[in-house]
Amino acid sequence: MHELSIAYSLVEAAAEAATRAGAQRVVAVQVVVGALSGVATGALTFCWEIATAETSLAGSRLDLVEQPVVVYCPDCRQEGELAGVQLFRCPQCGRPTGDVRRGRELQIESLEIETAVCDDAGGAASAEEAP
Amino acid sequence: MSTRIVEIRQNILNKNDLLARRLRDGFTAAGVFTVNLVSSPGTGKTAFLQRTLKELLERGTRVAALVGDLETDNDARRLAASGAPVRQINTHGRCHLEAEMIESHLAGWDVADYDFLFIENVGNLVCPSSYDLGESLRVVMLSVTEGEDKPLKYPGIFHSADLAVITKHDLAAACDLDRAALLANLEAVCPGRPVLFTSARTGEGFPEWLAWLAERRAGWPASGGS
Ligand SMILES: Nc1nc2c(ncn2[C@@H]2O[C@H](COP(=O)(O)OP(=O)(O)OP(=O)(O)O)[C@@H](O)[C@H]2O)c(=O)[nH]1
Ligand SMILES: [Mg+2]
Ligand SMILES: [Zn+2]
Numbered sequence: 001m002h003e004l005s006i007a008y009s010l011v012e013a014a015a016e017a018a019t020r021a022g023a024q025r026v027v028a029v030q031v032v033v034g035a036l037s038g039v040a041t042g043a044l045t046f047c048w049e050i051a052t053a054e055t056s057l058a059g060s061r062l063d064l065v066e067q068p069v070v071v072y073c074p075d076c077r078q079e080g081e082l083a084g085v086q087l088f089r090c091p092q093c094g095r096p097t098g099d100v101r102r103g104r105e106l107q108i109e110s111l112e113i114e115t116a117v118c119d120d121a122g123g124a125a126s127a128e129e130a131p
Numbered sequence: 132m133s134t135r136i137v138e139i140r141q142n143i144l145n146k147n148d149l150l151a152r153r154l155r156d157g158f159t160a161a162g163v164f165t166v167n168l169v170s171s172p173g174t175g176k177t178a179f180l181q182r183t184l185k186e187l188l189e190r191g192t193r194v195a196a197l198v199g200d201l202e203t204d205n206d207a208r209r210l211a212a213s214g215a216p217v218r219q220i221n222t223h224g225r226c227h228l229e230a231e232m233i234e235s236h237l238a239g240w241d242v243a244d245y246d247f248l249f250i251e252n253v254g255n256l257v258c259p260s261s262y263d264l265g266e267s268l269r270v271v272m273l274s275v276t277e278g279e280d281k282p283l284k285y286p287g288i289f290h291s292a293d294l295a296v297i298t299k300h301d302l303a304a305a306c307d308l309d310r311a312a313l314l315a316n317l318e319a320v321c322p323g324r325p326v327l328f329t330s331a332r333t334g335e336g337f338p339e340w341l342a343w344l345a346e347r348r349a350g351w352p353a354s355g356g357s
């Protein structure tokens with residue numbers, strides 16, 4: 001079970017990104033999980049509450065988006081989505097291909113955050129005052 | 132307060148991946164070709180590596196090994212009998228090696244002293260596939276006693292390796308090995324990837340394995356890593 005350690009890495013990275021974005025609170029974290037990433041989505045969801053406890057992400061939601069494997073077929077000269085991860089063949093013509101274009105990723109896609117309302121306006125105002 | 136969506140697009144295994152990249156750069160600069168061996172428990176990683184270390188040492192090749200296990204230093208002791216420098220990494224419950232463990236266990240070793248560094252991962256066909264250790268090559272191993280369907284059951288790790296090594300081939304007849312089915316399953320999850328049939332007991336496949344290693348090392352680092 002490495003989903004808990006992945007969840008911790010995820011929380012750490014998301015918390016840093018949230019701080020950079022000026023978040024007061026993180027509402028949700030959207031994560032793309034590729035079919036070849038080796039991560040069990042159910043286990044990751046299960047670990048989320050534990051991993052976020054007592055962090056700035058406590059109470060946030062984890063939104064998982066499953067990304068199927070996409071391979072490139074040199075014959076068809078196009079990408080195709082695989083139905084699973086057990087048969088690496090072009091879905092159009094059936095040619096075996098291991099040229100994986102998507103499906104390995106495990107990444108934080110986006111954050112849904114709450115920020116102070118006048119943050120942008122304040123920044124703009126002080127910039128105008130500067131000269 | 133206002134709610135908004137911020138695009139991040141950041142890899143989650145960030146820390147491990149960054150460290151693995153640094154390790155890989157270090158290995159490349161030091162000229163040490165690093166091989167990560169993955170398989171289920173008991174496939175024969177240690178037996179295979181024992182013979183590999185011994186044969187390479189006999190040819191005057193400079194080799195070293197790191198071996199990961201949850202507990203015990205049995206494998207390190209078995210490997211050290213070859214005469215090669217070996218270090219045990221005890222993961223204390225973790226089911227895979229991480230780049231950080233490789234870095235900390237290399238402390239005090241000058242990897243530039245070696246041509247090859249072998250890393251025996253913890254026996255596990257799931258988690259090691261997600262952890263880059265900075266290796267130049269990943270080898271997935273499968274014994275003839277485990278069943279021909281394993282590539283289909285663990286496609287992630289079978290897909291991720293540069294070479295598939297079939298072990299305990301001396302037992303093929305006793306296990307009614309269906310060679311064609313095994314090859315078809317390996318091909319289905321990773322088209323075109325080479326497969327070697329070996330036995331650490333009889334030495335079958337070792338000349339091919341050592342030749343393949345030498346060839347890959349000769350084309351490295353221009354060929355890129357895994
Ligand atoms: N017949 C036969 N037995 C083998 C061969 N290689 C390994 N074995 C036996 O298989 C068993 C497991 O071998 P190990 O080398 O310890 O396997 P391992 O993959 O290192 O195991 P873990 O590190 O515990 O995951 C031992 O009893 C070995 O003697 C082989 O080529 N032929
Ligand atoms: Mg072993
Ligand atoms: Zn095609």
